[in-house]
Amino acid sequence: MALTGLEIYKQLPKKNCGECGVPTCLAFAMALASGKAALDSCPYVTEAARENLDSAAAPPIKAIKFGKDSVLGDETVLFRHDKTFYHPTTLLIHVSDSLSDDELNAKIQEIKGLEFERVGLQYSIDGVAVVQESGDAARYAKVAATVAEATDKSLLLLSNDVVALKAALEPLASRKPLIGSATADNYEAVVNLAKDNSVPVIIKAEGLEALEELVTKAQALGYKEFVLDPGSRTTVNTLENLTQFRRLAIKKKFRPFGFPVITFTSNQDPMEEIMEATVYVAKYASAVVLKTSKKAHLLPLMTLRQNIYTDPQKPIQVEPKLHSVGNVDENSPFYITTNFSLTYYSVEGEVETSKIPSYILPIDTDGTSVLTAYAAGKFEPEKIVEAMNASGIADKVKHRNIIIPGYVAVISGKLSELSGWKVVVGPRESSGIVSFSKTLS
Amino acid sequence: MSVALVKEKYSSKVGEVVLGATAEQGGTRTHTITVGGDSALPFLHFEGETKNRPVIAMEVTDVVPSWNDLIKNQIGDVINNPAAWAKKCVDDFGADLIYLKLDGANPEGENRSPEDCARIVKEVLAAVGVPLVVEGCDNAEKNNEIMAVIAEAAAGENLLIGIAEQDNYKSIAAAAMVHKHTLIARSPLDINICKQLNILIHEMGLPLNKIVIDPTVAGLGFGIEYVYSIMERARLGALANDKMLSMPIICTVGYEANRCKEAYATVAEFPGWGDLEDRGVLWEAVTASGVLQVGASILVMRNPAAVALVQKNIADLMGK
Ligand code: B12
Ligand code: SF4
Numbered sequence: 047m048a049l050t051g052l053e054i055y056k057q058l059p060k061k062n063c064g065e066c067g068v069p070t071c072l073a074f075a076m077a078l079a080s081g082k083a084a085l086d087s088c089p090y091v092t093e094a095a096r097e098n099l100d101s102a103a104a105p106p107i108k109a110i111k112f113g114k115d116s117v118l119g120d121e122t123v124l125f126r127h128d129k130t131f132y133h134p135t136t137l138l139i140h141v142s143d144s145l146s147d148d149e150l151n152a153k154i155q156e157i158k159g160l161e162f163e164r165v166g167l168q169y170s171i172d173g174v175a176v177v178q179e180s181g182d183a184a185r186y187a188k189v190a191a192t193v194a195e196a197t198d199k200s201l202l203l204l205s206n207d208v209v210a211l212k213a214a215l216e217p218l219a220s221r222k223p224l225i226g227s228a229t230a231d232n233y234e235a236v237v238n239l240a241k242d243n244s245v246p247v248i249i250k251a252e253g254l255e256a257l258e259e260l261v262t263k264a265q266a267l268g269y270k271e272f273v274l275d276p277g278s279r280t281t282v283n284t285l286e287n288l289t290q291f292r293r294l295a296i297k298k299k300f301r302p303f304g305f306p307v308i309t310f311t312s313n314q315d316p317m318e319e320i321m322e323a324t325v326y327v328a329k330y331a332s333a334v335v336l337k338t339s340k341k342a343h344l345l346p347l348m349t350l351r352q353n354i355y356t357d358p359q360k361p362i363q364v365e366p367k368l369h370s371v372g373n374v375d376e377n378s379p380f381y382i383t384t385n386f387s388l389t390y391y392s393v394e395g396e397v398e399t400s401k402i403p404s405y406i407l408p409i410d411t412d413g414t415s416v417l418t419a420y421a422a423g424k425f426e427p428e429k430i431v432e433a434m435n436a437s438g439i440a441d442k443v444k445h446r447n448i449i450i451p452g453y454v455a456v457i458s459g460k461l462s463e464l465s466g467w468k469v470v471v472g473p474r475e476s477s478g479i480v481s482f483s484k485t486l487s
Numbered sequence: 488m489s490v491a492l493v494k495e496k497y498s499s500k501v502g503e504v505v506l507g508a509t510a511e512q513g514g515t516r517t518h519t520i521t522v523g524g525d526s527a528l529p530f531l532h533f534e535g536e537t538k539n540r541p542v543i544a545m546e547v548t549d550v551v552p553s554w555n556d557l558i559k560n561q562i563g564d565v566i567n568n569p570a571a572w573a574k575k576c577v578d579d580f581g582a583d584l585i586y587l588k589l590d591g592a593n594p595e596g597e598n599r600s601p602e603d604c605a606r607i608v609k610e611v612l613a614a615v616g617v618p619l620v621v622e623g624c625d626n627a628e629k630n631n632e633i634m635a636v637i638a639e640a641a642a643g644e645n646l647l648i649g650i651a652e653q654d655n656y657k658s659i660a661a662a663a664m665v666h667k668h669t670l671i672a673r674s675p676l677d678i679n680i681c682k683q684l685n686i687l688i689h690e691m692g693l694p695l696n697k698i699v700i701d702p703t704v705a706g707l708g709f710g711i712e713y714v715y716s717i718m719e720r721a722r723l724g725a726l727a728n729d730k731m732l733s734m735p736i737i738c739t740v741g742y743e744a745n746r747c748k749e750a751y752a753t754v755a756e757f758p759g760w761g762d763l764e765d766r767g768v769l770w771e772a773v774t775a776s777g778v779l780q781v782g783a784s785i786l787v788m789r790n791p792a793a794v795a796l797v798q799k800n801i802a803d804l805m806g807k
Contacts, residue, residue: 125723127716162759164708164749254490281803286533293493300490313803320769321800324776328715341761345749346707346769350777353712388709392748415710421675477748 049102051079057095058088065089106295109133110246110273110306110332112224113173113200118273118332119306124296126358134355135326136333137348138175138202143182143189150189154196156339162348166364166391169348173200175335176214183210190214194221202226202335204248208235219243224333226250226308227275230260237264246271248308253277254290261302272305273333279312281322288330306332316340320347327351361413362387368437369394372403376444379404379486381472381479382430383451384411384419396479402486405442409433416451425454427461434465449486452478494534499728500526501782503538504696504735506584506647506669507618513643513667517616520583522699522784523735528722529782530804540805541779543794544584544620544787545576546741549591549599549607554789555751557767561791569607570614577615580791581798584647586620587611592633593624601636608637612644620647620737620787622671631658638662645669647699647737647785653684660688663697671737673701676717678724682731689731699785700734706743706750707774714738715781722782738778741789744771772796779804 055075062070066087068077077083085091085099109120116136123129139157141150160171174193178186187210190203201223205211215225226248228236233249240247249264249272251257257276264272276287291307294300309331313319316338326334327350338344356362366385370378371394383393385408397404409430411419419425434440434448446467450458452474462469473482503524508514520542527535551567552559565571569587576582589604591597608621621637623630634648635658649671651659656672663670672688674681681700689695702721704714718736725733744750750770753763760766771793775786779801788794 125716125719126712127720164760254492258490280806281800282530282532282806285530285804289528289531290490290492294490297493298491303490313799317765317769317772317796318799321772321776321796322803324773325780325800325804328777328780340765341759342764342766343761343769345760345766346773349708349749350711350773353708353777354715356712358712358716475746477752 049079049099051076053102054078054099057091057099059090059092061090063090101301102299104304106299106304107292108270108272108305110224110271112222112246114198114221116172116200116224118308121292121330121332122296124292126354130357130359131355133332134351135331136172136200137323137344137351138173138200138333138335139171139339140175140177140335140337141189141193142177142179143186144180145189150192151196153339154193157199158197159341160339160344162341162345164345164349165388165395167352167362167387169345169352171199171339171344171348173202175202175204178205178207178210181207183207183213186210187213187217190218194218200224202333206232208232208239211236212239215239215243215245219245224248224273226273228260228264230256233260233264234267237267237269240271241267241269244271246273248273248275249305250275250277254287254303258302261305265302270305274303274305274307275310276307279310281312281325284309284331285325285329288326292330308333308335310335311337316343319343323347324350328354363413364390364408366408366410366433368439368442369406369408370403371397371406372401374403374405374442376442378402378443379449379483380439380443380445380447381406381449382434383408384414384416384425385409386411386413386415386419389415392476393479396476397483400480400483402483404483405439407433407437407439416453420454420457425457427457427464430457430461431465434467492533495527495726497526497535497726499726499730499733500524500535501722501725501735501784502696502730502733504669504699506620506645508643508645508667512645514645515612516618516644519645520618525722525782527726529780532806537805539784540801541784541786542583543581543797544586544737544785545573545580545582545791545794546586546588546787546789547573547576547611548588549604550597552590554745555767557764558745558790570610573611574614576791577617580794582617582794584617584620584785585611585615586622586787588622588624589633590624592629593626594629595626596624599633601633604633605637605640608641608646612641618645618647620649620671620785622649627652627655631655634659635662638666638668641668642666647671649673650701651684651688653680653687656684656688657691660691660693664691664693669697669699671699671701672734673703676703676713678717678720678732681721682729685731685734695730695734698734699737700732701737701739704738704740704743704774704778706745706747707770707777708749709743709747711774711777715777718778718781718783735784736778736782737785737787738775738783739787740775740778740783741771741787741793744774745789768792768796772800776800
């Protein structure tokens with residue numbers, strides 16, 4: 047979190063010598079606070095002050111990177127309406143090394159299929175948690191290698207046996223897996239293993255007190271690429287812990303908990319498991335390890351994640367220009383909608399399914415839905431006509447029909463008057479477009 | 488060093504609202520249901536009480552709905568008999584409340600008379616002991632007519648009736664006041680309109696503990712993030728003692744979730760989305776989970792399988 051000029055000023059030498067390029071220490075502090083200067087320009091700052099400023103300027107929750115582009119942590123607020131949440135919860139699928147080879151391959155295939163496309167967005171599963179349950183170190187290393195071979199997704203290697211963990215990790219270190227877990231019993235060995243291989247490590251203890259102690263000890267080993275696990279395995283306790291971690295890190299800048307948090311589901315029924323995971327996704331988990339890997343289960347969870355982690359300040363928008371679907375010609379139907387990405391892609395998807403090449407013109411409504419735009423006066427006939435003129439649609443088609451969303455049927459009279467085109471009121475929901483399109487000729 | 492937990496101290500809490508009335512209270516319900524009363528953010532038992540767990544109102548309509556077959560098959564034959572359907576929701580699916588939606592009143596549809604609507608309400612009241620939520624159709628004018636008659640016919644039952652909106656609240660608020668019912672005040676995803684409407688209704692003389700707010704919800708994947716943040720802000724407002732934001736919240740989860748394509752498109756149409764059976768159930772259940780995390784007190788739901796999942800999730804969150 048950024049420091050204020052005054053907080054920085056307190057740490058400066060107060061010589062007002064001007065060597066930093068601005069006349070006073072206070073002016074320099076202000077320049078630092080707004081990011082316009084670098085601390086190095088002052089030759090007189092003490093080592094202690096430099097450390098204080100560095101650590102105070104460090105983010106409240108450290109960013110931990112692992113695997114293929116997975117970033118955990120680095121969040122700055124408690125509520126998304128305060129600003130936004132930045133790093134969507136990393137979702138990892140639990141794969142046990144006690145599976146048979148056939149089961150393992152089937153599971154890997156299922157995981158690889160967890161790629162989705164909806165309303166113009168791509169969702170894909172982040173990674174695999176390879177968990178040792180077999181008690182056989184060689185088997186564990188083999189399963190980890192098989193998973194790593196089969197997919198380039200992020201990996202979490204989880205075992206209580208340091209020897210097994212080491213054997214699995216070393217050949218895969220270049221994939222930068224997250225490893226775990228370091229507990230009170232084994233933390234020296236596990237943290238050093240992580241340190242030697244430059245990979246992040248899960249620090250696990252039962253409860254916040256024990257965890258704080260263990261993090262402090264682990265840090266004393268000269269490493270801090272940590273992810274926390276408070277050991278809770280019920281929904282309500284995990285929610286409580288997640289909330290405490292986030293509050294302590296952000297409101298209190300409590301350094302031992304300035305790390306991302308990983309959670310594990312406990313419900314056995316896969317649908318109940320998804321419900322449990324939704325709580326963790328909504329409330330601050332940086333990673334969730336799940337057992338189910340069915341598409342039908344993951345799509346709702348990943349959609350919630352996408353929703354919670356979109357920036358509340360700016361809706362996702364598409365370019366408000368004429369789009370064409372398929373091989374359009376002068377007879378192609380002409381649809382209008384809004385430039386809210388969700389709205390646009392709901393429509394585009396259906397138009398595509400209709401198999402009739404068509405034009406779609408999203409009106410610039412500042413990225414709002416049809417009725418929101420209409421209620422806010424952003425979907426007015428005047429504006430639509432202007433957008434039509436700018437798009438050159440009149441030269442592209444020889445018919446003069448505009449298809450409008452069913453929810454704004456009320457604008458048809460005025461729109462037809464202003465444009466001179468015939469207004470056709472389409473269905474309300476985009477799902478009606480396919481059958482509606484069959485009535486066009 | 489030890490860990491000093493951060494426990495927020497809030498100056499107020501969400502108001503409590505009682506739904507239904509027993510014989511002693513002038514109604515015919517076997518029990519009442521109390522919602523609201525939370526003194527912290529949802530399910531944070533370490534810093535405040537979640538006094539009354541969130542409840543589920545199952546949706547029953549007076550005309551056979553055009554819901555997808557996976558839902559209708561679970562309901563079975565009773566789908567064309569609101570009273571029997573309601574009873575099944577309570578007996579078999581564990582509904583806390585029945586939400587009766589009188590779509591048949593719509594002038595563009597069956598155009599059912601107010602008296603007919605009132606009769607159906609009475610039949611459902613006779614069939615179940617739980618309190619009732621009653622809403623009309625998509626026509627505001629007609630709703631004013633039917634609600635006046637229903638409110639009178641069910642006087643004393645303390646129904647939760649809806650909906651009052653900014654440009655149409657007077658007649659329904661009056662009906663609630665005169666016949667001792669509780670009112671749903673709906674605002675279009677806007678904290679200020681929400682407060683304003685509560686003020687207007689309160690100024691007419693309806694006490695604050697006779698109002699439940701419907702902030703308007705959206706389905707998973709179709710705008711739920713806006714709802715989430717508006718509800719979270721409303722809950723924080725209630726805890727910070729903003730009395731005009733402190734009513735319990737009702738969310739029409741089933742209606743919104745099942746409008747989303749993901750809740751009804753078959754796997755044949757969208758092979759990439761997985762089997763419809765589980766996906767449809769989760770679409771509604773996850774929508775519910777989203778709003779539970781930001782303070783929903785009454786969830787209006789449709790799919791019995793989703794209801795079961797949400798009941799389990801609530802039990803988990805209550806630590807039961
Ligand atoms: C999320 C939301 C918001 C968000 C905005 C989100 C956004 N980026 O648009 C916020 C919180 C900001 C918001 C604000 C307001 N909102 Co608003 N909002 C909603 C909500 C909950 C969902 C909207 C949504 O995202 N839908 C999903 C998209 C995909 O739907 P869609 O654009 O309509 O597209 C569908 C169809 O129209 C169709 N379609 C689209 N294009 C086309 C084209 C053709 C040719 C065809 C055939 C079909 C078609 O396909 C899509 C899928 O079926 C709805 C209520 C609801 N549950 O639906 C209210 C709602 C739309 N809002 C409403 C209102 C009044 C407002 C405000 C004016 C309130 C206020 N005074 O503050 C403000 C306006 C803000 C402003 N100044 O811009 C009202 C509109 C009432 C009306 N009938 O006019 C609604 C209906 C709520 C209500 N019941 O009162 N809102
Ligand atoms: S160089 Fe350092 S001591 Fe001199 S004015 Fe700048 S900040 Fe102050």
